[in-house]
Amino acid sequence: MSMAEAKDMADETAIDPVTLTVIQNGLAQVCNEMDLAFCRAAFSPVISEAMDRSDGIYAAGDGALIAQGDLGLPVFVGTMQYGTQAVIERVTDPRPDDVVICNDPYLGGTHLMDVRFYRPFFYRGELFCWLANTGHWPDTGGMVPGGFSARATEVEQEGLRLPPVKLFKQGELDPEILAIIQSNIRISEQRIGDIKAQAAALKIGDKRLTALLDRYGAETVKAAIAQLRARSSQLMRAKIATIPDGTYEGEAFVDSDGVVDEPLRIAMRITVAGEEMTFDMSESSPPCRGPMNSVIATTRSSVYLAMKHIFPDVPLNAGTYEPLHIVDPRGTFLYAEYPRPVSGCAAEVSQRIAEAVFAALTKAIPDQLFAAPAGSSGNFALGGHDPVKGRSYVMYVISGGGYGGYAEGDGLTNGCSTIGISKSQPVEVLEQYFPVLFHEYALHEGSGGAGASRGGFGLNYALSVRRGEARASMVMDHGRTGPQGVLGGKDGGPNRVRVDFADGKSHAPAHLSKDQDIAIGPGDVVRVSTPGGGGYGAPFARDPAKVAADVARGYYSAEEAAALFGVALDEGGVVDAAATARLRGT
Structure with missing residues (x-):
């Protein structure tokens, strides 16, 4: 569903606020239950304990985000909708109980260890939406255990790359595709637990979403989704309107790419015009040899999550991002293309992108940053x-x-x-x-x-x-x-x-x-x-009293307190007011 279609549907079908809120929470609950099922059933501690995963609901037509669980990783919010788009384009015959697997970073992904599953959701014979999740597998092959090669110079060195293929065909696990996966990764016998947990989470989502549609009807839920998207866009625009118009610049640096010992610069230029923002990173460093390149889905998602940090009360769906325009930073390390290595993009580069957004907007709205x-x-x-x-x-x-x-x-x-x-x-x-x-x-x-x-x-x-x-x-x-x-x-x-x-x-x-x-x-x-x-x-x-408390807790030494904060303490850890005044020049 495009934004124009969503707006038309929202205009044509008004839903009372109570029903709209119940459906909104119902969609989020579907995702939350998928998250919990995934965590509780997963074998790997990185999923079951660290919760390095996410589940969501995505539009059947364009893969746009409908809802994501409260326990999902923010960086996956943007990437999974681009991944769903890639699946829609490449899987032309989805059937009930199919599950598509993909970890190709250049098709709406992050790095190879973030493996994505997609399940088409049918309601009364009609493809209504896609259910999708991402789980961080502890290994997908490659040069080093765990996949985080610091010196990879091409993506093949980072592990097994899977295009969108049906791992489950109408509910049955394809043994040939599973054999290919297990033959190319370490501790392969342990991955079947994560695979079944990931697929089972989507099946739980299928059941819960069916119950929601049975209760309210497909047309009412579709109309609610359209209204929620329009309202999120409207609220984000209202938030942007509180930022003074202008162009703001910030930067952040990645230490190095792991191969060439030179820092990589992220140059962020943000233009605020009324209710819309444009993010331009085209002056950033060129593509790098090592694994710190970022695929475009991750680059965009990093901007989205930064804005969600700044305005956390904007509900999360595709409408949230409509007033945010990102200039594709082609020719930089923030627009990785095959075969550039990318293992550090989601875990590290994404955070430098967000840091550059924060640095730029601190100049505009310092009290909110x-x-x-x-x-x-x-x-x-x-x-x-x-x-x-x-x-x-x-x-x-x-x-x-x-x-x-x-x-x-x-x-x-x-x-x-x-x-x-x-x-x-x-x-x-x-x-x-x-x-x-x-x-x-x-x-x-x-x-x-x-x-x-x-x-x-x-x-x-x-x-x-x-x-x-x-x-x-x-x-x-x-x-x-x-x-x-x-x-x-x-x-x-x-x-x-x-x-x-x-x-x-x-x-x-x-x-x-x-x-x-x-x-x-x-x-x-x-x-x-x-x-x-x-x-x-x-x-x-x-406040000197806060400095004294930090020293008492062992956070800083008395010498650090004097050098960093200009606060002098006596032998008992009490602030020496006269000495502090001298240090501070007051």
């Missing part, structure tokens, strides 16, 4: 063989970081990444599933960027392999510079990675927080520090 968050998913993969259990494994770890300070207060500590609600898997679960031992899991003290409102703190963790041998790979970011402070605030603390070997030697990645194929054995310790959030406002404007 915030300093940059940690902006890294901290992708760490460890693959090896467990001699006790007699089987191979791939462990994938994501980690949180600090949020940026804002006008009303300090940033959140160890929050999830900008692109999603994914949380770190519990240490106890990881130690149960895999032969690893965590030695440290604590705050990255001192990493919160100084400001009138300081940034939140990142995370320190350290782990080792208990038995056997393994290979470690990581694709992280913000190792060269920390997340940006704003309005005089200081940058947050950067990401750090180090491996301390049992023989006393140490290894730090040449590309700061990107490396692959590091041989790890018992006694070797991997240490990671995630970024803290940027500071908001001048550090010397921070």
